[in-house]
Amino acid sequence: xxxxxxxxxxxxxxxxxxxxxxxxxxxxxxxxxxxxxxxxxxxxxxxxxxxxxxxxxxxxxxxxxxxxxxxxxxxxxxxxxxxxxxxxxxxxxxxxxxxxxxxxxxxxxxxxxxxxxxxxxxxxxxxxxxxxxxxxxxxxxxxxxxxxxxxxxxxxxxxxxxxxxxxxxxxxxxxxxxxxxxxxxxxxxxxxxxxxxxxxxxxxxxxxxxxxxxxxxxxxxxxxxxxxxxxxxxxxxxxxxxxxxxxxxxxxxxxxxxxxxxxxxxxxxxxxxxxxxxxxxxxxxxxxxxxxxxxxxxxxxxxxxxxxxxxxxxxxxxxxxxxxxxxxxxxxxxxxxxxxxxxxxxxxxxxxxxxxxxxxxxxxxxxxxxxxxxxxxxxxxxxxxxxxxxxxxxx
Amino acid sequence: xxxxxxxxxxxxxxxxxxxxxxxxxxxxxxxxxxxxxxxxxxxxxxxxxxxxxxxxxxxxxxxxxxxxxxxxxxxxxxxxxxxxxxxxxxxxxxxxxxxxxxxxxxxxxxxxxxxxxxxxxxxxxxxxxxxxxxxxxxxxxxxxxxxxxxxxxxxxxxxxxxxxxxxxxxxxxxxxxxxxxxxxxxxxxxxxxxxxxxxxxxxxxxxxxxxxxxxxxxxxxxxxxxxxxxxxxxxxxxxxxxxxxxxxxxxxxxxxxxxxxxxxxxxxxxxxxxxxxxxxxxxxxxxxxxxxxxxxxxxxxxxxxxxxxxxxx
Ligand code: SF4
Ligand code: SF4
Ligand code: SF4
Ligand code: SF4
Numbered sequence: 181x182x183x184x185x186x187x188x189x190x191x192x193x194x195x196x197x198x199x200x201x202x203x204x205x206x207x208x209x210x211x212x213x214x215x216x217x218x219x220x221x222x223x224x225x226x227x228x229x230x231x232x233x234x235x236x237x238x239x240x241x242x243x244x245x246x247x248x249x250x251x252x253x254x255x256x257x258x259x260x261x262x263x264x265x266x267x268x269x270x271x272x273x274x275x276x277x278x279x280x281x282x283x284x285x286x287x288x289x290x291x292x293x294x295x296x297x298x299x300x301x302x303x304x305x306x307x308x309x310x311x312x313x314x315x316x317x318x319x320x321x322x323x324x325x326x327x328x329x330x331x332x333x334x335x336x337x338x339x340x341x342x343x344x345x346x347x348x349x350x351x352x353x354x355x356x357x358x359x360x361x362x363x364x365x366x367x368x369x370x371x372x373x374x375x376x377x378x379x380x381x382x383x384x385x386x387x388x389x390x391x392x393x394x395x396x397x398x399x400x401x402x403x404x405x406x407x408x409x410x411x412x413x414x415x416x417x418x419x420x421x422x423x424x425x426x427x428x429x430x431x432x433x434x435x436x437x438x439x440x441x442x443x444x445x446x447x448x449x450x451x452x453x454x455x456x457x458x459x460x461x462x463x464x465x466x467x468x469x470x471x472x473x474x475x476x477x478x479x480x481x482x483x484x485x486x487x488x489x490x491x492x493x494x495x496x497x498x499x500x501x502x503x504x505x506x507x508x509x510x511x512x513x514x515x516x517x518x519x520x521x522x523x524x525x526x527x528x529x530x531x532x533x534x535x536x537x538x539x540x541x542x543x544x545x546x547x548x549x550x551x552x553x554x555x556x557x558x559x560x561x562x563x564x565x566x567x568x569x570x571x572x573x574x575x
Numbered sequence: 576x577x578x579x580x581x582x583x584x585x586x587x588x589x590x591x592x593x594x595x596x597x598x599x600x601x602x603x604x605x606x607x608x609x610x611x612x613x614x615x616x617x618x619x620x621x622x623x624x625x626x627x628x629x630x631x632x633x634x635x636x637x638x639x640x641x642x643x644x645x646x647x648x649x650x651x652x653x654x655x656x657x658x659x660x661x662x663x664x665x666x667x668x669x670x671x672x673x674x675x676x677x678x679x680x681x682x683x684x685x686x687x688x689x690x691x692x693x694x695x696x697x698x699x700x701x702x703x704x705x706x707x708x709x710x711x712x713x714x715x716x717x718x719x720x721x722x723x724x725x726x727x728x729x730x731x732x733x734x735x736x737x738x739x740x741x742x743x744x745x746x747x748x749x750x751x752x753x754x755x756x757x758x759x760x761x762x763x764x765x766x767x768x769x770x771x772x773x774x775x776x777x778x779x780x781x782x783x784x785x786x787x788x789x790x791x792x793x794x795x796x797x798x799x800x801x802x803x804x805x806x807x808x809x810x811x812x813x814x815x816x817x818x819x820x821x822x823x824x825x826x827x828x829x830x831x832x833x834x835x836x837x838x839x840x841x842x843x844x845x846x847x848x849x850x851x852x853x854x855x856x857x858x859x860x861x862x863x864x865x866x867x868x869x870x871x872x873x874x875x876x877x878x879x880x881x882x883x884x885x886x887x888x
Binding site: 213214215217235236245246319320464467468469471472473474475477478479487489491500502503505508510523524525555557559560561563566 | 602604606610611634776780798807808809813838840
């Protein structure tokens with residue numbers, strides 16, 4: 181079982197500050213107007229918490245939008261090459277969502293498929309993901325249908341779930357997460373700090389004013405753990421008055437703190453139908469309004485395609501890896517001018533097939549984590565979940 | 576309004592005047608989306624309300640849509656302007672399309688003659704100032720709504736403004752004009768710093784290009800690599816080059832629909848650049864986009880041996 185602990189809001193802020201001071205690169209969601217992007221932060225004050233998911237995914241921590249692969253210099257008849265100018269910086273990504281964390285596994289599968297990609301792996305090995313589970317979702321979220329969920333631990337090193345009154349449940353998911361928890365163990369606690377402070381003395385107050393963690397959902401969680409059958413007002417009150425013991429991290433009913441994300445479709449049915457859909461009319465019907473603009477892929481956490489660009493400056497030059505996407509017409513165009521994916525329908529089919537069929541058949545992954553970013557970003561309202569339901573049938 | 580539109584659309588299809596209608600239909604949640612109606616029965620899908628602000632003219636250039644035959648397009652004033660500009664640039668000829676013009680007051684007029692449409696647009700309000708969509712558009716309407724009271728303080732409602740493309744997106748011609756004015760009044764260094772920090776977010780997805788009705792080139796300069804004119808990677812220089820190039824290529828052609836900004840996934844207000852360029856062009860050459868002139872001039876596209884400037888001769 182995954183090890184658990186608590187961390188208070190102030191300890192968490194302390195931890196983020198210390199991580200930044202330790203020389204690590206700490207990336208967190210930062211808001212500027214309508215845009216919430218992962219940026220390097222020094223303290224929790226810079227971090228935005230008021231969003232469903234960030235505008236662009238955190239994949240840039242592992243796969244920058246452009247990164248150097250090699251540089252060269254011509255010296256007489258010789259060309260000197262150097263590929264050590266893109267070293268990984270030890271990084272902590274804070275505040276990504278469970279869907280984002282899950283996408284890291286999909287990226288990892290692609291970048292270790294037949295060749296181990298050194299640039300990706302060196303970053304992967306030195307990055308720790310501290311994920312925040314979701315208390316809210318919107319109409320574009322469909323993580324559950326893709327196999328994840330608002331409290332899913334896959335891909336995370338630590339998963340934090342906000343309980344109440346500034347207290348978080350910590351799940352230590354991986355060895356990397358354990359190492360970080362060990363290094364900074366003073367920030368974590370096994371005792372429920374709210375109840376310790378609030379028991380007895382605060383019992384006369386209303387739920388909202390009680391630092392004992394007895395908001396509506398907190399009380400439910402406690403009674404769920406202590407008295408499975410007791411959902412009456414009386415047992416809630418008992419819990420609130422501290423007549424039951426303070427819950428340990430393991431006694432927290434995490435589910436009760438999570439967003440309620442419905443399961444939009446059945447993944448197996450979708451895969452089965454896709455096997456037979458290649459030549460069907462669905463692609464053209466669905467993609468007519470698609471502008472082929474690529475925004476969906478550039479915000480996506482699991483899109484992994486790249487382009488190689490050489491930039492020369494006189495006798496020196498640089499080879500860069502840049503994001504690219506199958507949604508753009510230029511992606512498949514040959515030097516001859518022939519384009520095997522000539523229409524947007526073929527490109528849309530590729531996008532869906534790659535994510536939900538090819539990736540699964542070859543790498544045993546689903547190349548979509550249901551974060552809904554593509555649907556939010558799309559200028560043409562190409563709602564991905566709607567299209568998948570269209571193919572798989574509603575669940 | 577919707578009923579009249581549906582009737583008109585049905586008639587056009589019944590009479591086999593056109594093969595499809597490009598219009599607006601219900602989308603997900605509060606959104607509307609482009610619909611392509613190909614049979615009289617489907618005309619029920621067409622809607623028309625204040626949410627219908629997207630520039631549908633962009634679909635007139637798409638191969639996949641052209642393949643469906645002759646279209647009729649539902650055209651609010653901003654779409655009408657784009658169509659006129661496309662006609663001025665010889666991208667549309669009489670007979671290519673039928674325009675179902677919808678004016679601000681809801682008047683529906685059919686145009687099969689694009690010169691007539693040009694005259695109609697000229698007779699309407701000028702490009703800016705009292706822009707149609709400005710006063711009735713959902714964007715300005717709901718940004719007022721979201722700034723009022725408790726709704727905006729709940730996590731749900733602030734979360735729903737997450738997408739820069741949601742109808743709540745704060746963007747209207749008045750606000751744009753105000754932003755251009757503010758930016759123009761800054762010292763050059765500050766202006767440059769502002770744009771460099773905005774461009775730093777650019778992902779080079781080119782959604783802005785794909786959403787612009789006037790970015791119709793088969794091969795964009797950024798896609799040419801022999802020679803490579805513009806640096807492709809999304810690094811500071813590449814992004815600066817792209818945005819300068821885009822603004823220059825649209826200078827005096829941009830009809831200020833804002834589709835590029837609406838498409839940008841990272842909310843870069845790049846439409847302000849083309850808007851400013853429009854003002855500059857008007858000042859320098861007395862030209863305005865989206866207006867049919869007797870002799871269309873393209874100040875940045877034309878070359879005359881007797882030009883008074885000699886630096887490019
Ligand atoms: S963002 Fe929308 S319009 Fe653009 S390529 Fe993706 S699906 Fe098509
Ligand atoms: S395809 Fe869309 S929903 Fe799926 S992971 Fe990518 S951005 Fe998220
Ligand atoms: S540049 Fe932007 S605002 Fe101007 S016509 Fe194109 S999409 Fe519209
Ligand atoms: S849409 Fe936005 S992010 Fe994409 S290329 Fe244009 S400015 Fe850059």
